[in-house]
Amino acid sequence: MRISSFQFTQRNLDNISGRTTEANKLLGQISSGKRVEYASDDPVAANGIFNYKQELRKLEQYKTNINLADNRLSREETGLTSAENITQQVKEIMLKANNPAIGPQERDAFKAELQSRIDEMLDIANANDEFGQAIFGGFQTDSAPFTRQPNGDITYSGDTGQRQMVIGDSVKVELNHSGEQVFGGVPNPRGDFTMSYALKDGARQDQLQVESAKISDRGSFTDAHPYTIEFMDSSPVAGNMAYRVTDNNNVVVPTPPADPALYTPGSKITVDGVDIVIKGEAKVGDKITLGSTVADGTGQDELGVFDILNRAKEWLETDGHNANGQANMADILGELDAMGGHFTRVRADTGNRMQRLDNQRETHAEMTLTLDKLRSGMEDLDYAQATGEFSQIMVALEATQTMFGKVQSMSLFNYI
Template sequence: MRLSTSQFYQNNLNHITNKSGQASQQLDKLSSGVRVQTAADDPVAANSILNYKQELNKIARYQNNINLGENRLRREESILTSAENISQQAKELMLKANNGAYTPQEKAALADELNSRIDELLDLANSRDEFGDYIFAGFQTDIEPFVRDSNGSVSYQGDAGQRELAISDNVKVGLNHDGQLVFGQVPNPKGDFTVDYSGLEGGVREQGVMVEQAVINDATNVATAQPYTLTFSGSAGEVKVLVTDGEGNALLDKNGDPLTAQPYQPGESIEAGGLSITLTGEAKDKDKIILNANDTGDTGERGVFEILNRAKDWLSGEGNTASEQSEYADILDELDAVGGHFTRIRADTGIRLQRLDNQRETHADMTLTVDKVRGGMEDLDFAQAVGELNQTMVALQATQSVFGKLQGMSLFNYI
């Protein structure tokens, strides 16, 4: 087989060009530290590397969501802590106010201070996050959730929505508690009723009569039968109590018979008409207590601002009548319930924060594992790469040297 001079030159130039390109690629891989730069380098590994990178990008997005959720929840936790402190301050004011030596002016000053605490709590309830959205408005983040009217009553304008954020493929965490839950659903310490003590007779008592617990066991007729009235009769040591419905009819016992007035025993439960009522304290002849439920026959929850406004209204009275003292004891119980309610909501926020921390650690471990596997496929083995580059350079130099010598050969050199 004959080789022309042009073929000889072309073959050697192609060989030098290939070796030069191979050396260039190897230098590029050494500079980048990446073994698989294109799918042509290793098709099977390239597909796996792409999947691993997508998984790492997804984990990074979840980590960003976790950071965002943590910021939101820590802000809410701080607000709830402040709200809890305000409820405690309100109770301290009420404890301070129960002093018969205080003048009306001094009580008015305490009422002004309590009103200031209510203003602070309202500001907290209308707090915004870093994006300007209302935290406690549910899904209505652009609407101020709590509005106070001229009478001081506070109403909720938001909804019960809870915004959620994905922190893993199958895990979501709530970013907020709605305002109705936080500020409108304080468990009623009395049970299912609100209590009106205005019918108590005057006079100082060692411990005024009060409702310790009033719950609904059978709500069939509660909405239509209320308000219920507890009427006391008799002299000291022989006081009796009768429970009647809104029309003045005595409630029925478990046998379906109307109850008659029965001896009042503090601490003993009265079971009648689907109700269970427990009373404590000293009762007197002609005392009356009224129990009210809402239209659904249940007031198992109270509003924070409703409770605080009730406390403020109490400060405008004398505070030393039997009805006021019984109401005062109820207010203290309700303020304790407010503080406990804020604590429970804050604890739930803490549980969510702990869940974020746990998921962050899980993602961090998964990132290390996935990145290690990806690195094993994609990253360059520098020792091997340097060796291969040296071999390529030696081959290139040999080819160039041989080609230089061969292209200079001629028969004239031997004549």
């Protein structure tokens, strides 16, 4: 077979062009550090690289979400820590004020100090995050969730919603506790009712006090509060104390075995499905009223933070150094202890959520390293191998160009 000069020239030019293309491709890979820049470079590897990059981008979004959630929960934790400190400060104010030797000026100073603590607590309850959204408003984040009314009461206008953030595949974390839960969910240390006292003055060996009042039999509980416990002389043994319980219609509630029933300090009294334990010395004419702001048969087993603080303020506005005042003081101190413990539990739950964020952050960091290593193995260039191949191609290209140049200059006329 004869090969024409044109065919010979074209074949050598194609050879030179092909090696030049290979050299340029390797040079581009060396410059970018990528073995696979286009899907055509390695279709199978390109598909795997795309999937790895998708996963890596998703992990980066999760990391961003974790940082946002961490900032959000950190602000809540700071607020809860401050609320704990304020609770302790209020308790110290009340203990100092519970001193019969203080005068009106000192009482006014304690009242002003307590009002300042209440204002601080309200600021915490209405705190905003870095985006200006109410931390304790539930889903209602565009306005202050707590509002002071003209009579001094503080009401909640938010809801019970808990916002969530996606921090992993099928993994979410709550970003907040609602204001109702944080500032309205203090466990009632007395059980299901709050107490008010109308006690006779005079010395007592032991302060009369309701230790607990809990609904024990909801089937027989008629929700006829307030219940009034009145103390009187028992007969025929003079000097022994007896009691009678009436409901909100002033109807005597049966108290076996008799009416009135003999009072034994510390013993359980069961009326209308409610177990009541009263301790201390009773006097003739003493009255204790068990009330609740809840009228759905569940009892008031939770108290509001601001209700507790306002009750403490009311105590400072009256003379609390009498039988009534001391009974109320005992209740206030118990409620403040319950309030501090409540803030601690909520803060612990916030800490658990932050720990979950840390754990998820570590998981994503490990997964990122693994995926990035797999992606790199498929996409990144092996410089040593690429440099060697580039050198071989350049040697072959130079040899082809040299040989083609010499052959191209050969002619029979040179030998005639």
